[in-house]
Amino acid sequence: MDSLGLFALLTLALSQWTAASSVEEITWTYSGLIGQSEWSEHFPDCGGTSQSPVDVITTQTKYEPSLIPVTPLGYSQHGNQPFTLSNNGHTVIVELPEWMGFRGLPWFFTAAQLHLHWGNGGPGNGGSEHTINGRSADAELHVVHYNSELYTNMSAAMTQKDGLAVFGILIETGDETNPAFNNILNHMSRVRYADQKAFIPAFDVQSLFPEDLGRYYRYNGSLTTPPCYQSVIWTVFHERVQISKAQLLKLETMLYSSKAASAASMLLQDNYRVTQPLNHRVVFASFSADSGTELSSGEVTAIVIGAMCGCVGLAVIVRFIVKTVRFFKVLHLETVVVNRINESGKSKEKNQELVLNTSLEPERKEELSPDSARPTRLSQAVCSSQTDAKILSV
Structure with missing residues (x-):
């Protein structure tokens, strides 16, 4: 390499070093x-x-x-x-x-x-x-x-x-x-x-x-x-x-x-x-x-907590509904039982009335028999008085 080329190379290197140094x-x-x-x-x-x-x-x-x-x-x-x-x-x-x-x-x-x-x-x-x-x-x-x-x-x-x-x-x-x-x-x-x-x-x-x-x-x-x-x-x-x-x-x-x-x-x-x-x-x-969306860890935590609260709330609602359904079922059964008991009671009362009426029929007949005999005796008395009258008239 000739001296001119060497000088140019050194000049370029020096300028680069100077520029780098000035930047630093x-x-x-x-x-x-x-x-x-x-x-x-x-x-x-x-x-x-x-x-x-x-x-x-x-x-x-x-x-x-x-x-x-x-x-x-x-x-x-x-x-x-x-x-x-x-x-x-x-x-x-x-x-x-x-x-x-x-x-x-x-x-x-x-x-x-x-x-x-x-x-x-x-x-x-x-x-x-x-x-x-x-x-x-x-x-x-x-x-x-x-x-x-x-x-x-x-x-x-x-x-x-x-x-x-x-x-x-x-x-x-x-x-x-x-x-x-x-x-x-x-x-x-x-x-x-x-x-x-x-x-x-x-x-x-x-x-x-x-x-x-x-x-x-x-x-x-x-x-x-x-x-x-x-x-x-x-x-x-x-x-x-x-x-x-x-x-x-x-x-x-x-x-x-x-x-x-x-x-x-x-x-x-x-x-x-x-x-x-x-x-x-x-x-x-x-x-x-x-x-996925741009969510922070705090937002993810909030979503998880919200989901858990939602699940708990849903469980409470389901439990409430189940209890309500059971309550109405029990209430319905109790109503049916009460109605049956009432119907059974009414049937017993009717049977008792029927039995009572049946047992009272002979007594009524006995009560009616003296009354029916009274006209006969009255007629006999009338007839007797008429007979006596006839005898007196003779």
Whole structure:
């Protein structure tokens, strides 16, 4: 290679290194100086047409039967080596070992890291990046992978269209503590300030995922932070995971976006990007609309409790009807028995009257016989008096 070619090559390498360094040196924020509205001025990809996150309108998703359940590999086999936990001033990060990966995507993707996004504890503010039908979750977990079939590492893959795959897991709060998330939350006090790192015990990363890995939304998008490379195959799971309110509060109030030596400490809050336009992109669903609606665990619990109450109510109504029917049956039987008894009593009275009348007939005859004899005696007396009269007249 001649000197001119070598000089041109060095100049190109130097310019690329300078550009990369300038990008890394820019301090961006979610709000304030170089906030979200100014990202595209310093990071051109942030103004692209395939940005993330997005609002998933379930009625506008397209069912794609070829989307099979994703399969985690090695996620529950964390080994004995500790994980690295860090605060980069924008989020809390757990670096993942390279033996972890996922199948069910066009290529094999190797795990790189996971991180979280959250709000500030205000009512109704949310904290997730992706939304479903315009509704935010309280927080969101991202598990980042790179295409290890085509690229050697994360840095090489992140600038390529098919380089990254990120799993989005929506998080909502409830009454029960999620032990899996305590593997992260219980150690965040060691990385409270930006640029701090700490080793934490390895844990089962798969326990952070929802149980149902077969129902999800898939679309092509970008990193949700600068430089916003449009290189991500997004998988947002339909099922949400739940943490307690106390766990969410710890997430929202434990970390600082400022460094430990900073004069003014700033809480790390509201570290989520607003949803971006789809721009004619299609969000695919691995399940049809008829196979289930967008329900939270609380809604599912309410449905189950309502169904149970309905069953109990139905049982009470059936029992009442059965008792009512039995009551009227018994009442009918009692009426029949009473009527029969009354009829039997009347029959007995008639029989008694008949017997009484029969027994009184001879007595009546005897009573009538003296009366019938009286005229005979009277006639005899008349005849006797007439005879006597005749004798006297003679």
